[in-house]
Amino acid sequence: MERKAKIIATIGPSSQDTHTIQKMIAAGMDVARLNFSHGQHEEHKQRILSIRQLSQTLGKPITILQDLQGPKLRVGSLPQAGVRLSRNSTIVLYSTESPEKPATAKTFIPMDVPNLINSVRPGDHILMDDGKIEVIVTEIKDNMIQAKVLLGGVLKSHKGVNLPGASLDIPSLTPKDHNDLLFGLDTDVDVIAVSFVRKARDIELVRETIQQHHPAKINIPIIAKLERPEAIDNLREIIQISDGVMVARGDLAVETSTELVPILQKRIIKTANYHTKIVITATQMLESMIENPRPTRAEASDVANAIFDGSDAVMLSAETASGNFPVESIAMMDRIILQAEHHFCDWGACNIGEEATMDDAISITRAARELAHDRNVAGIAVFTQNGRTALLMSKARPQVPILALTPNINTYQKLGILWGVTPFLVPFSDTIEALLENVDIALTTSAAIKRGQQVVVISGFPLAKVRSPNFALLHSIGANSE
Known part of the structure; x- marks a missing residue:
């Protein structure tokens, strides 16, 4: 499997x-x-x-x-070892947009967050390093934010910053x-x-x-x-x-x-x-x-x-x-x-393909899936130029392999992300006969499909046009060469 x-x-x-x-x-x-x-x-x-x-x-x-x-909102540059923030301690946050870094003995944390001062209010929570460190804003004054540490730890440079509930005016x-x-x-x-x-x-x-x-x-x-x-x-x-x-x-x-x-x-x-x-x-x-x-x-x-x-x-x-x-x-x-x-079907996951919105193309892929299951075929061969037909077949969630044939190198490379799809790079087909010949050559050179086994073939027709799938047929591998 x-x-x-x-x-x-x-x-x-x-x-x-x-x-x-x-x-x-x-x-x-x-x-x-x-x-x-x-x-x-x-x-x-x-x-x-x-x-x-x-x-x-x-x-x-x-x-x-x-x-x-x-x-991404991030902490600015800190010493290599980071800065330890203790629970209940007070720290001061300032924006890296400020022209000068504050110079006092207090713990100052630079924040690479655009328009930070106008984005928070006293009582707001600021989370850093995926929520491992949490502070609450207590006062905003002179372009600086005073905050109390609720969850402490060692904060290092460029860790992520989250402002839950804040509406940030950033591109x-x-x-x-x-x-x-x-x-x-x-x-x-x-x-x-x-x-x-x-x-x-x-x-x-x-x-x-x-x-x-x-x-x-x-x-x-x-x-x-x-x-x-x-x-x-x-x-x-x-x-x-x-x-x-x-x-x-x-x-x-x-x-x-x-x-x-x-x-x-x-x-x-x-x-x-x-x-x-x-x-x-x-x-x-x-x-x-x-x-x-x-x-x-x-x-x-x-x-x-x-x-x-x-x-x-x-x-x-x-x-x-x-x-x-x-x-x-x-x-x-x-x-x-x-x-x-x-155990995919044991927990109802086989029904995922039934949940998709319906149109003619999806109906074809569902028909191909049912034909594949009823006839116990070895796979579903999909001819696709831009990857759309392979995606729809993938979303139908058949229990057999989806073998996607395309003449387009860019499509071939992006098909690898689709559930259940194995891509094949083949010559362009403008007739049904040429398509079936390419199916035979591509699939018999792989270990997955053997000569004499059946596959369901789906594509858009006419083949020379880029269009959604509108036909499905049952094909025996190698039958055209006999």
């Missing part, structure tokens, strides 16, 4: 060398995430080159996901994001993830930027990372305008509450599947494997439940970027997913 949900692994200092990336691919990495909150363009360029070369050598398409930093696409986005398009990344999305307009701005600077890349998939309460309020509109969403549980928990996250996760996944959009579950999935060779039992259950909920992909962050066991983390996630999928 082949794994269907995909594994996204973040490339970082622990995993950027060619040897480790090769082992990560062998362990099951389907998507390589490049986190643009860290690293320089030259570093990311070398990582992209390594991934592409290994992908070609190993014959496995690896989708490259560029994760933009977004308007969704920062100048850094703009430059990083253009770099990603220039270097042919396959998917763009946009951080701290608050409304549908945030995604539209990214698409408009792509249209202006790289019109040929206008159809690159855009994933909205859901991390702010406003995103939950505007969930349906964001999902409709995006190609997919990421349940970014770290900031989401800090901005809302920890106990709400499991509920929000299920709601987001269900809504995304209804609208036939990609959905990724992320953050702390195997967090303990940053330091340990095995995960906790709770983490194993978390990964499995994300699969039962209907995630298309699950993501590793620090586990592979900076942890001690990047390859082992992927291998462990692979095993957990396989076990979960073995």
Whole structure:
């Protein structure tokens, strides 16, 4: 049984060398995430080159996901060892926008937060380092914020800052994001993830930027990372305008509450599947494997439940970027997913494909799924030019492999993120006969399908046009050559 949900692994200092990336691919990495909150363009360029070369050598398409930093609020620069904040102590926060750093004996913390002074009031809570440190604002005076420490600890440079409930007047696409986005398009990344999305307009701005600077890349998939309460309020509109969403549980928990996250996760996944959009579950999935060779039992259950909920992909962050066991983390996630999928239908997850909104194209993919199940065929072969048909087939959740054939190299590379989909790069087909011949050649060269086995073939017709699927047929591999 082949794994269907995909594994996204973040490339970082622990995993950027060619040897480790090769082992990560062998362990099951389907998507390589490049986190643009860290690293320089030259570093990311070398990582992209390594991934592409290994992908070609190993014959496995690896989708490259560029994760933009977004308007992330951060602590400014502190001493290398950090600053210890004791509970009940008083500290002073000041904006790095201020022309001069305060000079007194008090504990001053620089905050890289635009318009910070006007964004908080006495009584507001400020969280730092994913909520590990919490302070309450007691006084605002002379462009400085006095605060009392509620949860102490060692605070280090550039840790994240959250202002729960605050409405910040900051752009969704920062100048850094703009430059990083253009770099990603220039270097042919396959998917763009946009951080701290608050409304549908945030995604539209990214698409408009792509249209202006790289019109040929206008159809690159855009994933909205859901991390702010406003995103939950505007969930349906964001999902409709995006190609997919990421349940970014770290900031989401800090901005809302920890106990709400499991509920929000299920709601987001269900809504995304209804609208036939990609959905990724992320953050702390195997967090303990940053330091340990095995995960906790709770983490194993978390990964499995994300699969039962209907995630298309699950993501590793620090586990592979900076942890001690990047390859082992992927291998462990692979095993957990396989076990979960073995019991997929036991917990009602097989019904996910029935929840999607209906149209003619979705009806065709459902018919293909039922035909595949009734006839006990070996797989469903999908001919797709832009990836749309493969996505719809993926969302139908068939129990057999989805074999996506495309003549487009960009489509081939981005298909790796789709649940249950194995991509094949084939010549363009403008007749049914040519299509079936390409199906035979592609599938018999893989170990998955043997000559004489049956597959369901779906495509749009006429083949020369890019259109939604409108026909399905049952085909015996090799029958056309007899």
